Amino acid sequence: MDDRKLKAARQFIEAIPHSRALGMSLDTLEDGVAVISMAYDPRFVGDPQTGVIHGGAVSALMDTCSGAAVMSHPVSAAGTATIDLRIDYMRPARPGDRITARAECYHVTRSVAFVRATAHDEDKDRPVATATGAFTLERAPEGRS
Amino acid sequence: MSPRPKPEPVQVVKERRDAALNALVRGVPYIRFLGIGFERRGDELTAVLPFDETLIGNPLLPAIHGGVTAAFLEVTAIIELSWSLTWEEMESGRLDPRKLDPEHLPRLPKTIDFTVDYLRTGLPRDAYARARVNRSGRRYASVHVEAWQDNRTRLFAQGTGHFLMPERPLRASDG
Numbered sequence: 001m002d003d004r005k006l007k008a009a010r011q012f013i014e015a016i017p018h019s020r021a022l023g024m025s026l027d028t029l030e031d032g033v034a035v036i037s038m039a040y041d042p043r044f045v046g047d048p049q050t051g052v053i054h055g056g057a058v059s060a061l062m063d064t065c066s067g068a069a070v071m072s073h074p075v076s077a078a079g080t081a082t083i084d085l086r087i088d089y090m091r092p093a094r095p096g097d098r099i100t101a102r103a104e105c106y107h108v109t110r111s112v113a114f115v116r117a118t119a120h121d122e123d124k125d126r127p128v129a130t131a132t133g134a135f136t137l138e139r140a141p142e143g144r145s
Numbered sequence: 146m147s148p149r150p151k152p153e154p155v156q157v158v159k160e161r162r163d164a165a166l167n168a169l170v171r172g173v174p175y176i177r178f179l180g181i182g183f184e185r186r187g188d189e190l191t192a193v194l195p196f197d198e199t200l201i202g203n204p205l206l207p208a209i210h211g212g213v214t215a216a217f218l219e220v221t222a223i224i225e226l227s228w229s230l231t232w233e234e235m236e237s238g239r240l241d242p243r244k245l246d247p248e249h250l251p252r253l254p255k256t257i258d259f260t261v262d263y264l265r266t267g268l269p270r271d272a273y274a275r276a277r278v279n280r281s282g283r284r285y286a287s288v289h290v291e292a293w294q295d296n297r298t299r300l301f302a303q304g305t306g307h308f309l310m311p312e313r314p315l316r317a318s319d320g
Binding site: 015016018044045048054056085086089092 | 172173174175177178179198199200201202203204208210211212213215216217219220223250252253255256257258259260261262263266
């Protein structure tokens with residue numbers, strides 16, 4: 001994806017009110033693969049005794065990243081919505097670390113897109129969480145793209 | 146026959162239960178960040194997510210962010226599970242909720258996995274959720290959650306999660 005398109009996509013995603021509220025930033029977006037990250041914030045803590053980020057905030061990051069992956073797939077979807085999303089939590093994210101999600105839209109049918117995603121903190125070798133999801137795929141009317 | 150002890154005044158019972166619930170909910174920053182509150186009838190909880198512009202995920206429709214819906218369900222499941230553990234401890238007299246401050250909260254269960262089923266668009270208005278603990282073992286628990294907006298029977302999302310139970314503190318009487 002060229003710089004102009006990436007910039008437009010970045011503006012679009014960063015303008016979503018809840019993505020803004022969580023401070024998400026789009027790092028890369030190309031051919032069905034999206035990378036979105038989020039800084040550590042004490043307001044997102046789920047366990048006050050450990051300072052670990054709430055699973056819900058990680059879910060929000062994974063969901064946004066998965067949706068972006070669908071939108072960047074070469075079929076040029078006109079829109080998408082989550083049908084189902086399953087998240088597996090491997091380990092608690094390290095307090096203070098930035099969390100990065102990478103989602104890949106690995107298969108599309110006429111009306112459904114399938115996505116898998118992984119999230120990690122600053123230790124890139126051990127995932128914090130993985131996700132699989134099914135998304136609706138709204139196609140642009142024929143003749144327009 | 147010894148006379149039956151006088152039951153506690155209802156207000157004392159209510160205050161104790163509300164104090165325990167508040168301690169559980171107020172201790173979690175992310176619950177405050179989303180603005181989620183809990184209403185209690187006896188041991189039954191209803192989570193309430195008041196609508197706010199910052200919860201929007203699709204400004205064109207507009208619709209609540211799928212991540213907010215997932216978080217709302219997960220928060221409801223965790224609080225319901227912790228509440229069911231706290232309730233038992235409290236009602237048996239083993240736990241005094243007045244001693245629950247942020248440093249002495251019950252340990253929270255940890256999410257192993259969570260699946261969200263998005264049934265309808267989350268509309269720009271208040272949302273409600275209730276969770277049911279289907280299995281609560283010594284180490285693992287399975288919890289189901291349902292969320293709705295205007296009509297209780299028209300769910301906009303449901304979810305199921307598996308949780309790792311917190312280690313129970315050993316008591317002197319446990320040997």
